[in-house]
Amino acid sequence: MNYRAVAYLLFLVPMLAMLAVAGCDKASPVAPSGSILAVSANPTRIPLNGTSTITIIGRKPDGNPLNPGTEIHLSASLGTIPSIVTTNSSGTATATFQSNGRLGTARISAAIGTTPATPMGTDAPAPSTPTSASIDVQVGSVTTTIILQPTPTSLPDTGGRVSLLAILRDDSGQPIANQGVNFTTDLGTLASRGNTVTTNASGVATDTLRLSPEDLANNASTVTVTVHATGAAGAAVTQTATIHIQGDRPVASFTYDKGSTELEVQFIDTSTAPGTLTYSWNFGDGASATGSSPSHTYAAAGAYTVVLTVSSGGLSDTATARITVPVTAQGNGT
Numbered sequence: 364m365n366y367r368a369v370a371y372l373l374f375l376v377p378m379l380a381m382l383a384v385a386g387c388d389k390a391s392p393v394a395p396s397g398s399i400l401a402v403s404a405n406p407t408r409i410p411l412n413g414t415s416t417i418t419i420i421g422r423k424p425d426g427n428p429l430n431p432g433t434e435i436h437l438s439a440s441l442g443t444i445p446s447i448v449t450t451n452s453s454g455t456a457t458a459t460f461q462s463n464g465r466l467g468t469a470r471i472s473a474a475i476g477t478t479p480a481t482p483m484g485t486d487a488p489a490p491s492t493p494t495s496a497s498i499d500v501q502v503g504s505v506t507t508t509i510i511l512q513p514t515p516t517s518l519p520d521t522g523g524r525v526s527l528l529a530i531l532r533d534d535s536g537q538p539i540a541n542q543g544v545n546f547t548t549d550l551g552t553l554a555s556r557g558n559t560v561t562t563n564a565s566g567v568a569t570d571t572l573r574l575s576p577e578d579l580a581n582n583a584s585t586v587t588v589t590v591h592a593t594g595a596a597g598a599a600v601t602q603t604a605t606i607h608i609q610g611d612r613p614v615a616s617f618t619y620d621k622g623s624t625e626l627e628v629q630f631i632d633t634s635t636a637p638g639t640l641t642y643s644w645n646f647g648d649g650a651s652a653t654g655s656s657p658s659h660t661y662a663a664a665g666a667y668t669v670v671l672t673v674s675s676g677g678l679s680d681t682a683t684a685r686i687t688v689p690v691t692a693q694g695n696g697t
Contacts, residue, residue: 397424428454538566615682
């Protein structure tokens with residue numbers, strides 16, 4: 364008998380048993396009852412296919428960080444996020460939330476199990492009590508306003524091309540990127556054929572309208588172009604623009620911009636006609652003017668509808684713009 368081998372085995376078996384017990388006893392730290400979680404996101408508003416860094420900070424009831432390795436369970440109502448992260452030595456854990464192209468608000472939730480003290484007189488383990496916190500991340504932006512700019516705003520009765528530019532803004536005035544829009548027209552042919560056009564990083568979508576003499580054979584005086592987008596709760600947001608067709612009739616149009624004071628607006632006539640034009644301006648606040656390019660000072664800030672009527676040879680036409688005072692950028696009346 365090899366006594367040395369037997370002695371080695373007698374030494375090795377207890378050691379293996381101790382290691383097995385130690386391995387069974389090793390588990391993730393559990394937060395004590397009364398622990399607190401705080402969750403933050405950076406940024407809190409992301410594109411439809413963007414990411415946000417989620418930071419979770421855990422504190423024990425005495426204010427000290429949760430033990431390193433404490434598991435935090437995560438979930439997201441939209442998109443994806445790791446299901447489990449662990450705290451570091453400062454009680455902090457981070458994860459990356461990835462949106463999946465669905466517009467909406469993603470609720471990011473974090474939770475840990477906390478173990479109260481074992482009741483006196485019992486060896487039974489105390490039940491785990493969850494502690495949780497959450498934060499919302501806005502996925503995609505909701506369209507609230509659309510600016511539609513056709514260039515040019517009038518064509519001869521032989522037709523031509525009109526460039527269409529739509530600018531989408533959210534409720535904070537920021538451009539909305541990667542948003543689908545659709546252009547429609549009551550005459551002519553769109554380069555997009557009415558299919559979805561996606562805005563660029565500046566919130567701009569473009570299309571081209573082509574009008575032929577055949578499109579205008581019935582003596583149309585105007586062509587209406589509309590852009591459509593999706594707003595809050597799936598509601599449609601639209602904006603229209605009018606293309607005037609020149610014949611023997613005058614065609615009214617104007618631009619407007621901020622004046623020399625906060626409440627002053629400068630109007631510039633861009634109307635066309637085969638003869639001499641006369642002008643009639645209605646500034647939407649009860650005031651009027653008859654010059655070609657007047658300025659007007661409003662009594663108060665607000666929204667006003669401005670109407671220009673031009674006449675020539677017994678024919679007339681009107682152009683309208685809804686303006687907001689103070690004016691911050693140039694606009695068009697068509």
